[in-house]
Amino acid sequence: MKHKVATTINGRGRQDEVEARLLLVHYIRDVAGLTGTHVGCDTSQCGACTVIIDGKAVKSCTMFAVQAEGRQIMTIEGLADGDKLHPIQQAFWDEHGLQCGYCTPGFIMAAKYLLDTNPTPTEDEIRKGLEGNLCRCTGYVNIIKAVKTASQVMSGGAKPAEMPVATPASGS
Amino acid sequence: MAITQMIGAKIHRREDPRLVSGGGRYVDDLKRSNTTYAAFVRSPYAHAKIRMIDPSEAKKAPGVIAVLTAKDLDGVVLGPAPVAPAFVAEKKTVPDRPPLPLEEAVYQGQPVAMVIAEEKYQASDAAALVHVDYEPLPAVWDLEKALQPDSPKAHTALADNIAWDLTYNADAEAAFNEAEVTVKERILQQRLAPTPMEPRAVMAEWSPHEGSMTMWISNQGPHFIRLFVGGALGLPESKMRVIAPDVGGGFGSKISPYAEDYLVPAAAKITGRPVRWTESRTESIQVTTHGRGQIFDVEVAGRKDGTLLGMKVTQYLDAGAYVGTFGAFQPCACLIAGGGYKWKQIAARTVGVLTNRVSTDPYRGAGRPEGTHLVERMVDLFAREIGMDPVAVRKKNFIQPGDFPYTQNFGLVMDSGDYEKALDKALQLVGYEQVRREQEEGRKNGKYIGIGLSTWIEICGFGPSAATAPATGGIGLVESAQVRVTPTGSVMVWTGTHSHGQGHDTTFAQIVADTLGVPMEQVELRHGDTGEGTAFGYGTYGSRSLAVGGMAIRRASQKVVEKAKKLAAHAFEAAEEDVVFDQGKFYVKGSPDNAKAFGEMAFAAYGTGLPEGMEQGLEAVSYFDPPNFVWPFGAHVCVVEVDPDTGAVDMKKYVAVDDCGNVINPMIVEGQLHGGIAQGIAQALFEEVVYAEDGSLRTGTLLDYAIPTANEMPPLTLDNTVTPSPSNELGVKGIGEAGTIAASAAVINAICDALAPLGIAHVDMPASPDRLWKQIQDNRGKGVSSNGSGARGASGMAGAAQATPATGQDPMPGTENRGHVEGTGGPPPGGSQGSPQQGGDQQMGGERQ
Ligand code: FES
Numbered sequence A: 001m002k003h004k005v006a007t008t009i010n011g012r013g014r015q016d017e018v019e020a021r022l023l024l025v026h027y028i029r030d031v032a033g034l035t036g037t038h039v040g041c042d043t044s045q046c047g048a049c050t051v052i053i054d055g056k057a058v059k060s061c062t063m064f065a066v067q068a069e070g071r072q073i074m075t076i077e078g079l080a081d082g083d084k085l086h087p088i089q090q091a092f093w094d095e096h097g098l099q100c101g102y103c104t105p106g107f108i109m110a111a112k113y114l115l116d117t118n119p120t121p122t123e124d125e126i127r128k129g130l131e132g133n134l135c136r137c138t139g140y141v142n143i144i145k146a147v148k149t150a151s152q153v154m155s156g157g158a159k160p161a162e163m164p165v166a167t168p169a170s171g172s
Numbered sequence B: 001m002a003i004t005q006m007i008g009a010k011i012h013r014r015e016d017p018r019l020v021s022g023g024g025r026y027v028d029d030l031k032r033s034n035t036t037y038a039a040f041v042r043s044p045y046a047h048a049k050i051r052m053i054d055p056s057e058a059k060k061a062p063g064v065i066a067v068l069t070a071k072d073l074d075g076v077v078l079g080p081a082p083v084a085p086a087f088v089a090e091k092k093t094v095p096d097r098p099p100l101p102l103e104e105a106v107y108q109g110q111p112v113a114m115v116i117a118e119e120k121y122q123a124s125d126a127a128a129l130v131h132v133d134y135e136p137l138p139a140v141w142d143l144e145k146a147l148q149p150d151s152p153k154a155h156t157a158l159a160d161n162i163a164w165d166l167t168y169n170a171d172a173e174a175a176f177n178e179a180e181v182t183v184k185e186r187i188l189q190q191r192l193a194p195t196p197m198e199p200r201a202v203m204a205e206w207s208p209h210e211g212s213m214t215m216w217i218s219n220q221g222p223h224f225i226r227l228f229v230g231g232a233l234g235l236p237e238s239k240m241r242v243i244a245p246d247v248g249g250g251f252g253s254k255i256s257p258y259a260e261d262y263l264v265p266a267a268a269k270i271t272g273r274p275v276r277w278t279e280s281r282t283e284s285i286q287v288t289t290h291g292r293g294q295i296f297d298v299e300v301a302g303r304k305d306g307t308l309l310g311m312k313v314t315q316y317l318d319a320g321a322y323v324g325t326f327g328a329f330q331p332c333a334c335l336i337a338g339g340g341y342k343w344k345q346i347a348a349r350t351v352g353v354l355t356n357r358v359s360t361d362p363y364r365g366a367g368r369p370e371g372t373h374l375v376e377r378m379v380d381l382f383a384r385e386i387g388m389d390p391v392a393v394r395k396k397n398f399i400q401p402g403d404f405p406y407t408q409n410f411g412l413v414m415d416s417g418d419y420e421k422a423l424d425k426a427l428q429l430v431g432y433e434q435v436r437r438e439q440e441e442g443r444k445n446g447k448y449i450g451i452g453l454s455t456w457i458e459i460c461g462f463g464p465s466a467a468t469a470p471a472t473g474g475i476g477l478v479e480s481a482q483v484r485v486t487p488t489g490s491v492m493v494w495t496g497t498h499s500h501g502q503g504h505d506t507t508f509a510q511i512v513a514d515t516l517g518v519p520m521e522q523v524e525l526r527h528g529d530t531g532e533g534t535a536f537g538y539g540t541y542g543s544r545s546l547a548v549g550g551m552a553i554r555r556a557s558q559k560v561v562e563k564a565k566k567l568a569a570h571a572f573e574a575a576e577e578d579v580v581f582d583q584g585k586f587y588v589k590g591s592p593d594n595a596k597a598f599g600e601m602a603f604a605a606y607g608t609g610l611p612e613g614m615e616q617g618l619e620a621v622s623y624f625d626p627p628n629f630v631w632p633f634g635a636h637v638c639v640v641e642v643d644p645d646t647g648a649v650d651m652k653k654y655v656a657v658d659d660c661g662n663v664i665n666p667m668i669v670e671g672q673l674h675g676g677i678a679q680g681i682a683q684a685l686f687e688e689v690v691y692a693e694d695g696s697l698r699t700g701t702l703l704d705y706a707i708p709t710a711n712e713m714p715p716l717t718l719d720n721t722v723t724p725s726p727s728n729e730l731g732v733k734g735i736g737e738a739g740t741i742a743a744s745a746a747v748i749n750a751i752c753d754a755l756a757p758l759g760i761a762h763v764d765m766p767a768s769p770d771r772l773w774k775q776i777q778d779n780r781g782k783g784v785s786s787n788g789s790g791a792r793g794a795s796g797m798a799g800a801a802q803a804t805p806a807t808g809q810d811p812m813p814g815t816e817n818r819g820h821v822e823g824t825g826g827p828p829p830g831g832s833q834g835s836p837q838q839g840g841d842q843q844m845g846g847e848r849q
């Protein structure tokens, strides 16, 4: 049996008929066609599916699509302002906060919630704030750096260069 | 050099704006019209006879299009899955690996049937309705037990469980006869799940009219998949196109073709509909190949003055139920067991063992972390035995910069290195003397601080065709590149490597931009599609992409410049030798003001009035066959404090000084090291694939297979030295696996150093709190001297010789080899006695609390 569900994703309202058991993450990916939200596990550990629902970071594999009835959902696709990357996206780019990129949308959405609720987190608070997300590529070093940079930029601090080009190689 | 000077610069990655915006294109993001979905029925048993499979109920379920079993593949999939033939020459038993077994399932999770349905959920629903009648059979999953003559066999038809038994060097007796001291240890390498964040995924579409297959796969080397899967489907390579789009990490687990990689295209052919399958994480931990799974028995001989003389090493490798396609690469651990040190002799033997578990195959480092861990551990044990600082022992035995090229004990020629320089830099960064003082102070106050070193070396950049072709069945692991310049000067580059996080789009574009002297924005890099570019690409693994693939790109770019130069000489009506190419411009010597840009020559190349005999166009293909492997190295130093009451390890400092030769993009190199070190630390402290007594997987989710979160990773201090490789003109070496190769030894050495006052000389991985706590309690109970350095006294020559029977043909010497040699001063007949408390309990996991 199918159920009606009405949601707003990235500012756009939509209505669909879905099975009651359809996971929200599959609704976002397969029904709404927004594949930037990823699936990295089947036990809600990895955070690759993190989206923002009514202002809160949510692992979208932990909800059914029907539970999103009437909710405002923001996915990675809705974060940038047109061509202009959100400061967190920009910081992940600037600080080499991603390698394969699979975990990245989830981390960025989790970081957004973290910075929305705590605009100037300490390193410890960043680590704790992101503990629901797993990355296998970066060792988290540059992810943490990226969130720090984003926090600075968003709270009006130093703005890093738009697109840094060649800087001299380090090394001896 | 060229104006752009991109090589060596920290260029931000070109792939990122897309990836941070949700614009990635991973296989599960792709869809063809009319796509259907696959789900697999998997054996719940480690070993079972399949009496009967009844698909009738499943076939009636909503949306089901087909249920396939082994019989349905007759004539569609030909022959068993391949095993790279000869990494180990003396293979004994290589069981056939059918995509679906006909009558015997040999590991838990092995697919036995496949369901195709209109929708994803329908496929899973129906898979649960396939009735399989199993008869459980005795299974073996313990490496040691598998070697006992009365062990159950991994396949009922086998006479024993030995996949291979190969001795590389038989003899180390002369070195051991000179010994004043010997130390012995059993070193365990637990099974690890590679766990790329994107699980495996495959989609296939069959075009009946062309008789051709297109396949999308999350994979590190699509050309090999085309070769293997196309071959099994009876398709010529021209009718098989394999595309590996964005790939969310691989770490070695996405090289080999899996059962599902044959089955999805086979199902597409049978059903005539596109078929997609994406692995769940539970499936990934269960059936994606594992790494490591080895036991090493090692003995080292040396002199009291710190001179290392000889080593005897035997590797027992849990191959799993089938020999992994590249599983037999892992014995290379033996070949680098000498590390960066000079040895008179090293004897080495590898034994591959079949068990009822999923195959082991390469996982980041593949043999080199194991080799490094064992030699770095043994050097520390030796240093402790003779009461010398581990730094001093290393420095005394390092191969010196003037010794290169250095032919090591297995005939491999190490290309370059300056090991002491890297070590000194690392010691300075960590403040070695200061930390030693803190350690001493701490010990007075019941604090257990330890310092661990890992002066690692690596062989990578596979590889010279002469060395690799015999090992792969005829395909030399060279690399190809194609560089094509369009009339208006756009540069298209195809590489046979594959990027799944390594940033090739950026690094390789830097090389091309510099070589052609054009802005980087003009260079477009393509990879991962067998339908484009050169005839064969060899893929990304073994830290080879830059040192081999980057060189192919460099050479192809140079060929393009050569042709453009001929065109320029023609245009200038000058002799070619008089034309200078500098920073993207051609001019005649002495007249730099009258220059022609590279783009002008590109346009001219497609026009008329070319030099006599020259064809139109401006493009080149190059295959680079390196003259040697490359040999990166470095020094990692880890400082830990262990809480003796809880067994918790607090990582206080981690310093890494690495040398990968010339650096193209330092930002990317650092990123590779971060991730690599994280995986090494994870092996040392957290991760282990654990099986229950019935052979079923206990660590089947990310809740209990504990890959680290941001909370568990310490801050890292990185630095480097630069010793250009003489093996290629770019002077580069690989860096993708370096961190993982180095890190586990640094961490475990630090823990052992911290626990030295308790008489603990060796700990197994993962050094989880429960394991350490237990070991600490045991040793406290016994008193300090039970396993302390004094217990393994320096032995006389006769004692040493007695203590270690030469590697015999006894498959595994058994428990007597566990732990350290104790009191070999007066040799009893029969030699050594082990200390059983050092034996590893492989069933203790690092479960997330
Ligand atoms: S897919 Fe939702 S937490 Fe992993």
Ligand code: FES
Residues within 6 Å of the ligand: A097, A098, A099, A100, A101, A102, A103, A104, A134, A135, A136, A137, A138, B197, B248, B249, B501
């Ligand atoms: S960038 Fe690959 S998993 Fe995080």
